[in-house]
Amino acid sequence: MNWEIRIYSGAVELSIAAQMADETFGDFVKGVVDVEREILGLGGELHSDIEEMLLSQGSIQQHLWGINLHPSENWPDIVEFDSLINIRPRQNNRSRYVEDAILRERIIDLLDGMLVR
Numbered sequence: 001m002n003w004e005i006r007i008y009s010g011a012v013e014l015s016i017a018a019q020m021a022d023e024t025f026g027d028f029v030k031g032v033v034d035v036e037r038e039i040l041g042l043g044g045e046l047h048s049d050i051e052e053m054l055l056s057q058g059s060i061q062q063h064l065w066g067i068n069l070h071p072s073e074n075w076p077d078i079v080e081f082d083s084l085i086n087i088r089p090r091q092n093n094r095s096r097y098v099e100d101a102i103l104r105e106r107i108i109d110l111l112d113g114m115l116v117r
Contacts, residue, residue: 005043005053014078014117017042018071028068032085033107036063040114047083062091065098065107075117076108 002023021029032050041050047066066083081098
């Protein structure tokens with residue numbers, strides 16, 4: 001498996017995410033979104049691997065949220081909010097899901113502007 005992690009701050013071809021999915025989990029690729037810096041990290045075996053890379057590049061943990069991208073799904077079902085890094089009781093997020101509807105919409109809007117379909 002190819003556990004390469006790529007960081008994007010601009011447009012990302014959905015075909016790249018599809019290729020990364022094929023090389024890792026088959027139907028999805030893991031991702032972490034920095035909602036403040038508007039950065040997307042894709043790849044890796046664990047969301048925490050991407051999170052660690054983004055933190056080393058200046059991101060702040062409270063702004064990082066884990067997702068899975070399913071490139072073969074229709075928009076917005078392509079985005080799945082499911083990651084261990086999302087469990088943050090201090091931010092009132094007690095599950096793997098991003099519980100705040102406004103934050104989920106913010107992530108969807110950010111990805112809608114970045115992913116070229």
